[in-house]
Amino acid sequence: MKKLLIAALALGTASLAQAHEVWIERGANGAAQIWLGEPELPIPAGGDPAFPSLKAPKLVGATAAQTRGAGYIEVALPPGDVRAWDDDVFKPWDEDGKKAGVIYYARSGRSEAKAVMPLELAPVAANGDRFVLTRDGRPVADSEVSLVSPGRWQLALKTDASGQVALPALHEKGRYILKASVKEEGDFTLPAGKVAILHRTTTTSFVN
Template sequence: MKMTTLWAALATVVAMPATAHEVWIERDASGPARIYLGEPGDVVPAAGDPEFHHLQKPQLVGVEGPAAPLVRRANHIAVAVAGRGDIRVRDDAVFAPWKSGEAWQGAIYYARAGRTEPSHALDLELVPVAAGSDRVTLLFRGQPLPGAKLTVITPDRWQKAFVTDATGRIDLPQQGRGRYIVGATHTEDKPATLGGQAVASVMHVSTLSFVR
């Protein structure tokens, strides 16, 4: 391999975000929400995931009233949210767009904590069919996504992949008490602009977390 080709390949690898990384929210009762960036299947390091510094200003979605200030901690961002309803965030600036082959690609991250509301407010969202239901629907801009791959992480960090049915739904496993995190990714092959960069496609990455 020529050196120019090698350096081009290395630059592409460096520019690409860690695809295993996700944004997720943890909240206990009505306490502050904790927003993380990392790999939810692993224990979050006390000093934060190596990529945590990329999470700067996640935007709260669907919260009434003035937005509470984001407080940066060692391994998460804390935000006080009134009430016990579901919490949602969106961030389209976690990783800068990267070159995928000959085209540019970008990513938008979404996260939701709680399953009390059978409604959606994010472009890509896992929505319970009823309050507290173990049956959820993966929606992209309000439309079900059939045949989509989801990953479920249980409180004991057991992980399994599921595929949504013809209606975009799966039944979540019941593997004991504690926090569950469900992740989904959907790539939209449509031009967009992220971070001032024109991209040919957008990777939408979304999580749902809840405590059973």
């Protein structure tokens, strides 16, 4: 019975980690809001049940106080692109007989045509509709990318040989989210311990 419970808990962690994303969007007051959840699904009142696992995401190139809201962490930042990452959201789980973990990367805005984080979806041209997925600055070809609309429909895309993906015509007004993931195997150290499988997940949100 104890082994079954441990297995169920491990499966639950794996499912949460692989189904969830961290993303950033601007609130009505202009502050950056860092969310954890499934952006293609309606957000429950008070936020996603896993939100308490998002404790202290690290801002890239900025320092500001973090305030917890109803399902998001709010940070007062000036206008412009915002980036954050977190390698300590979910504890490692068992996957294919190995320990696995996840690192989340998130970006809001498309005014800067450059990638800064280890895994990032950046516009090829400022405010453009073509994005490039890069891993440590190198394009990631033939990789799945998903686009989530303001109405929460989801469109499956794929990067080309140059790591780029072109968005379709966007007729719906509001916040869109691009998301992608890569899986790596090796020897990695996360705050919660060593893992042999590392999932990296990245999102870029922008307003149309």
